[in-house]
Amino acid sequence: MTNQTKKLYLNEVATRDGFQNETAFIDTDDKIALIDRLSACGYAKIEVTSFTSPKAIPALRDAEAVMHGIARAPGVVYTVLVPNVRGAERALSCNVGEVNLVMSVSESHNRSNLRMTREQSFVQLADVIGAVRGCGVAINVSLSTAMGCPMEGEVPAATVLEWMQRFAELGVNGFTLCDTTGMAHPAQVRALCARASDAFGALELTLHFHNTRGMALANTLAALDAGIVRFDASLGGLGGCPYAPGATGNVCTEELVHMLELDGYDTGVDLAAVLEAAARLPGLIGHDVPSQILKAGRRLDLHPRPAGVPGTRDMPAQRAFS
């Protein structure tokens, strides 16, 4: 396989993008223990928490305590979401490896998600970039609704590239293209990733897929086709879809790693360790998670062979599964 030596870089987002949606507060010590466990799994990056207003996202009101409490594993970048200069100052005081800035490339979603126009967001994030640049901390910009807006529909690739260009001119280190509500489809992903790589190949390009319509792993294949090597994923598939109750949200880390490893990629991530961490999630958050692998097991987790003599009644009933 030519994939055998292809190195991929995974960013775990469950403790930020997943936990921010949880209604019950998760104890700071439990967050720290989980992140320390994730630090041993082989991720390239962990999005630990968010330095947003505790009023806006109370679930992550312990951002400082979490960042001060976790042990830093060598080789892992600890990134945090930062919405404004105040958040950047808080983040910088916690020795973060990267700040992750977020805005939507569609106007309606940005207004709904961040209570600002896109231009207002850009001005605010440019201030953050000004405050962080030169501090030795990497700056990533996550562009939400990059593959479709749940209110406006199609988002032209040209719009995505324009916003990338504006941020690239400010000297950011990387972009995450987010399929915020699971609207991306493989042909679109292939085309957008090819254009983004052509234009901004010198920067780190990460893809953030949601499995809302079942396409997250198919879209991952398409992104790999286009040369993308960095992916966000969420332990257990944690992180819902605000527009579709009951639908899954973020692509599930263990499902992504399982497929990529089978296909011969080097994800860096230890699947067994990730599955162990994922198995603890329902107890931690008080509800089931969408992960299919947690239910079905890995591909080669085998089941007992049937007893009995073929053709006789002591065999299991004929079932005709195809």
Add this chain to the structure above:
Amino acid sequence: MTNQTKKLYLNEVATRDGFQNETAFIDTDDKIALIDRLSACGYAKIEVTSFTSPKAIPALRDAEAVMHGIARAPGVVYTVLVPNVRGAERALSCNVGEVNLVMSVSESHNRSNLRMTREQSFVQLADVIGAVRGCGVAINVSLSTAMGCPMEGEVPAATVLEWMQRFAELGVNGFTLCDTTGMAHPAQVRALCARASDAFGALELTLHFHNTRGMALANTLAALDAGIVRFDASLGGLGGCPYAPGATGNVCTEELVHMLELDGYDTGVDLAAVLEAAARLPGLIGHDVPSQILKAGRRLDLHPRPAGVPGTRDMPAQRAFS
């Protein structure tokens, strides 16, 4: 897109592969009404029912009544599962378009699923082929566990090709390669489909994926890469996985059609009509179905834009979804 004109052929299996697992009997009239509805959706083929022993699969004990009750749409092949010569005789009396024979290519799964050794199955199915050949009814062979056995693990592609060869020599019209418990992964699918197409390209080759570990649509992309144009799918994703309670089974028709249509393929299937049919399933079978699209809607089913003035408190709360 070069996919624009690529014609695909979908086979709906919910009323056979899905209904056979249901514990509550679905009324014959309801089955007929659903199949008539599916006949208007544009499928190339519908696997209507199974002529197995009513004792083995009581859910499908009304196979004759269903076959006699449905209206035949021009251009749709009505196929049925047939396990033995008795079943073939019953099927032939009902004017079926195709008989579908099933065995597993792994010994343990065949014993568990069909209470026979593979050799016993082959002899029995060869008898069926002898009885049906020359009657103007097509013969398809579904090879279960073609991409992995839940009891034995890896199934070598060479084993799959050997069984295909033995059946091809008996004059069958097509094969369905079944990923019975969702063990297939894309690189494997690409390789197996390429070999199967090389060796048996003159016959109809269909792929039957399960979404047990989330890879069904990714595997579909891989099969398309290898030139496969025929796919099984199940309305609502009906049809569970016997080895993993709570895990999904068959790939969901509406999710498959949704992706393929977005990617520019001509599936023949009317997505809106299929979604309407799928929405009736929970009422018919008395429980929820795994379909994500039923929950999330199609990609461009849009949501209301937010009211309020950006930057003010009358906007929705800041949420920072990425």
